Amino acid sequence: MENTNIFYHGDNMSEMPQIKITPPGEKAKKIIEMDNKYMMTATKCSPIAVHHASGALVEDVDGNTYLDFTCGASVTNLGHCPPTVVAAIKEQVEKVMHFAGTDYYYEAQSKLAKKLTEITPGEFDKKVFFVNSGAESVEAAMKCARWSTQRKRFIAFIGAFHGRTMGAISLTASKIVQRNRFMPLIPGVTHIPYAYCYRCPYKLTYPDCDLWCAKILDELYFTSFLPPDEVAALFYECVQGEGGYIVPPKGFIPELEKIMKKHGILMVDDEVQAGFGRTGKLFASEHYGVVPDIMTIAKGMGSGVPVGAIVAKAELDFGDPGAHSNTYGGNLICCASVLATIDVIESENLVENAEKLGKLAMKRLFELYDKYEIIGDVRGLGLMTATELVKDRKTKEYAVQERNAIVEEAYKRGLLLLPCGKSGIRYIPPLNIPEDQLHRGFDILEDAIKAVIN
Ligand SMILES: Cc1ncc(COP(=O)(O)O)c(C=O)c1O
Structure with a gap:
């Protein structure tokens, strides 16, 4: 009988790629x-x-x-099947697999929430809401921003990818195929060009441009058609991922922060792809010295289990029980995997x-x-x-x-x-x-x- 349980570390594998027959076989x-x-x-x-x-x-x-060189789309950042993560999942599976974390309590979930509030930027009280994917973390952030500010509008970037569920796709502006035939989306989302210096949409050159791509918001948008006090949040990626791995100039994110603060607009940093060490900092926002109000995380946090979360300033917490909820968010197996993943990231530098x-x-x-x-x-x-x-x-x-x-x-x-x-x-x-x-x-x-x- 074929051995289907060869997990796997090294034994039967070459250390370098090897094409034995022309793929696909x-x-x-x-x-x-x-x-x-x-x-x-x-x-x-x-x-x-x-x-x-x-x-x-x-x-x-x-x-x-x-x-x-894909890490399952930026998920398996510790490599496939990291032994201690696999062991943590196995241990959890044998104890209890699921216990509706939004209805009851278990230590792994609260322990992980505490850990996430400690490792994310910002020296203030934070709270966590667990979900099952990147898109769902964006949905949660949209709802959290609307709930807490009681404002309706959002700003996002052309080229951004925030997922494909109805709320998230309203922010995503990466490829036509992702939006075609899905209208109507969430109303009240304004898109602006990202700081894509290689192909500057304004045909300007950095640094002579003086970050016009950020300043245009305050100087043009907010004075002509977009009332800033109706905007709940700005959604941004510190490195635009799906949009082309576009790294903005150093001052771009801080300039946005300055403008958003002036108008009481929340900064939502989508770290779904860039987070958990990928950029050489635990979170990409650390490169820019910007502390977001809400951070969305998923992908690399769990080494392959379907997990995500938002980490938000504590004062943004949904005040009413049931205002936002789900069945699987913070599932025990996922929490075990994330805790073990963070442990490897920390202990192995x-x-x-x-x-x-x-x-x-x-x-x-x-x-x-x-x-x-x-x-x-x-x-x-x-x-x-x-x-x-x-x-x-x-x-x-x-x-x-x-x-x-x-x-x-x-x-x-x-x-x-x-x-x-x-x-x-x-x-x-x-x-x-x-x-x-x-x-x-x-x-x-x-x-x-x-x-x-x-
Ligand atoms: C920055 C960013 N946000 C959100 C998402 C959506 O994540 P998911 O595919 O888990 O829904 C992605 C996926 O690539 C992403 O890169």
């Missing part, structure tokens, strides 16, 4: 066929069907091994490691930039790194097909990558990836680029 093809037949249309990236995974390595059902490895990744990416004209921009914060591909460095025409081809060529050679923005590729390996694996990943990337441009 026969077993993967069968799964893909079944998926196509029974699953609703999704944004599949590469035709890989996973069998098991450990650290930065993933083995597919046909025995090919890949390096994972993974925030510092992300900063160190991020420098290495940027060095490799800039070397590629020097060699290959197709790379128009290299950007990143910590180990949240990306390239934007262009047909021509002067015109900056998006190289979308070439980007897709590079992702495919990389996959065929044993490296998993995810796109971002219109023609970007993100590089988000685990925060503890061994350096030789990191280098191998970028070697494969270079081979993939060569295969596409030659």
